[in-house]
Amino acid sequence: MSHVIDRRLNGKNKSTVNRQRFLRRYREHIKKAVEEAVGRRSITDMEHGEQISIAGRDIDEPILHHGRGGKQTTVHPGNREFTAGEHIARPQGGGGGQGAGQASNAGDGIDEFVFQITQEEFLDFMFEDLELPNLIKRHLTGTDTFKTVRAGVSSEGNPSRINIVRTLRSAHARRIALSGSSRHKLKSLEQQLEQLRLEQPDNLGDILALEEELVKLRARIKRVPFLDTFDLKYNLLIKQPNPSSKAVMFCLMDVSGSMTQATKDIAKRFFILLYMFLKRSYEKIEVVFIRHHTSAREVDEEEFFYSRETGGTIVSSALKLMQEIMAARYPVNEWNIYAAQASDGDNWNDDSPLCRDILLKQIMPFVQYFTYVEITPREHQALWYEYQQVGEAFADTFAQQQLVSAGDIYPVFRDLFQRRLTS
Numbered sequence: 001m002s003h004v005i006d007r008r009l010n011g012k013n014k015s016t017v018n019r020q021r022f023l024r025r026y027r028e029h030i031k032k033a034v035e036e037a038v039g040r041r042s043i044t045d046m047e048h049g050e051q052i053s054i055a056g057r058d059i060d061e062p063i064l065h066h067g068r069g070g071k072q073t074t075v076h077p078g079n080r081e082f083t084a085g086e087h088i089a090r091p092q093g094g095g096g097g098q099g100a101g102q103a104s105n106a107g108d109g110i111d112e113f114v115f116q117i118t119q120e121e122f123l124d125f126m127f128e129d130l131e132l133p134n135l136i137k138r139h140l141t142g143t144d145t146f147k148t149v150r151a152g153v154s155s156e157g158n159p160s161r162i163n164i165v166r167t168l169r170s171a172h173a174r175r176i177a178l179s180g181s182s183r184h185k186l187k188s189l190e191q192q193l194e195q196l197r198l199e200q201p202d203n204l205g206d207i208l209a210l211e212e213e214l215v216k217l218r219a220r221i222k223r224v225p226f227l228d229t230f231d232l233k234y235n236l237l238i239k240q241p242n243p244s245s246k247a248v249m250f251c252l253m254d255v256s257g258s259m260t261q262a263t264k265d266i267a268k269r270f271f272i273l274l275y276m277f278l279k280r281s282y283e284k285i286e287v288v289f290i291r292h293h294t295s296a297r298e299v300d301e302e303e304f305f306y307s308r309e310t311g312g313t314i315v316s317s318a319l320k321l322m323q324e325i326m327a328a329r330y331p332v333n334e335w336n337i338y339a340a341q342a343s344d345g346d347n348w349n350d351d352s353p354l355c356r357d358i359l360l361k362q363i364m365p366f367v368q369y370f371t372y373v374e375i376t377p378r379e380h381q382a383l384w385y386e387y388q389q390v391g392e393a394f395a396d397t398f399a400q401q402q403l404v405s406a407g408d409i410y411p412v413f414r415d416l417f418q419r420r421l422t423s
Contacts (some may be wrong), residue, residue, distance in 0.1 A: 015064070019324045072323040125148060132247065132282070132369065132417065145240040157234025166233035174231055186217045191371045247336040247368075248286040249278055250322050253304065254343035256293040256313035263375045267342040268305055269407050270373060274340055275301075277417070288325060292318035298325065315347045315383060319358045332366040348382045364394045371416045372400040 068314065152164050193210045196203060251271050255264065278285050289304035290296055293311030296318040330337055364370060372387050374380065391398045401412045
């Protein structure tokens with residue numbers, strides 16, 4: 001059985017199907033390359049595509065070929081080593097080559113297959129299987145939206161949405177059905193008339209009768225309209241409910257003097273990755289940016305990533321500001337509230353227990369998920385251990401991880417926002 005694949009609608013991208021099949025086959029190789037690319041990229045280069053290399057041995061496919069077999073008779077004239085009836089072992093491997101290089105018993109070479117993935121494909125692989133945990137609340141006062149999707153074809157619709165290909169196909173099928181027998185009879189009569197004119201040119205009566213019948217058949221075929229209202233097909237568009245869960249993400253970044261430029265760069269890259277994930281995966285989500293040193297301020301996206309303001313370290317100021325914004329603008333019965341905090345762990349000695357109390361009493365009971373990322377190669381300080389107590393009390397909605405270098409950003413990010421299996 002043969003299968004016809006209609007790729008006319010692909011336009012210029014005629015190899016799209018083959019490309020998607022290729023990306024699915026080598027998904028693991030591409031995901032590994034994407035993970036390595038995220039670790040070595042700069043902040044401004046995070047969204048671009050990537051050049052992927054796959055070892056040649058990984059794209060080899062097994063093939064079937066004919067080998068030596070069966071019973072073979074060979075004559076060796078003047079052979080003094082063998083006698084009749086002896087069995088000769090089959091030679092190992094193929095025929096001998098005539099390469100110019102020297103043989104070696106060490107090292108192996110691998111030809112790499114290199115190709116480019118687009119920005120969209122890069123982001124798809126980067127954020128695959130990620131989600132915001134516990135996204136369940138929904139505002140019940142009519143915030144559900146509808147999106148228009150294609151739902152096949154219909155016999156009724158707006159003239160602006162007429163499907164020309166389906167319409168002409170339907171008209172052609174109708175003309176074949178209505179005039180098929182007449183066309184077959186017309187062809188048969190034409191052959192009879194031609195044969196009659198050759199064999200009996202004087203038989204004018206039968207010739208005229210056939211000619212009149214042909215005229216009637218041609219008229220009957222022409223009466224079948226080229227296009228009928230029955231043939232018209234329209235692209236059917238329907239409105240599909242798209243329930244929108246209202247969510248807000250609080251981004252809390254430590255910009256105190258203890259945060260070196262390298263540490264701040266890692267924190268910014270983590271938040272840029274988070275921001276890209278949110279904007280790409282969720283249509284309606286708000287992001288609140290908070291920078292803090294001894295005091296905390298709500299800032300816009302530009303100031304959050306590029307301001308050079310610094311100072312001492314009081315982490316509780318950011319948590320207090322977050323709690324105030326939650327109470328003023330984001331009712332917990334309507335909003336899914338998330339938070340991500342990045343710091344090097346340094347804090348005023350008496351402030352870490354206060355941070356724990358604020359989280360336990362004023363923030364964690366009302367949020368869906370809170371993540372804390374500590375960027376330091378050193379031993380953990382008091383803030384980490386205070387947050388561990390929070391994690392013990394809210395094991396399902398609180399997570400903390402350590403970042404040592406930029407290469408840890410993507411694995412830690414995937415671990416924090418990996419899609420959970422629901423029971």
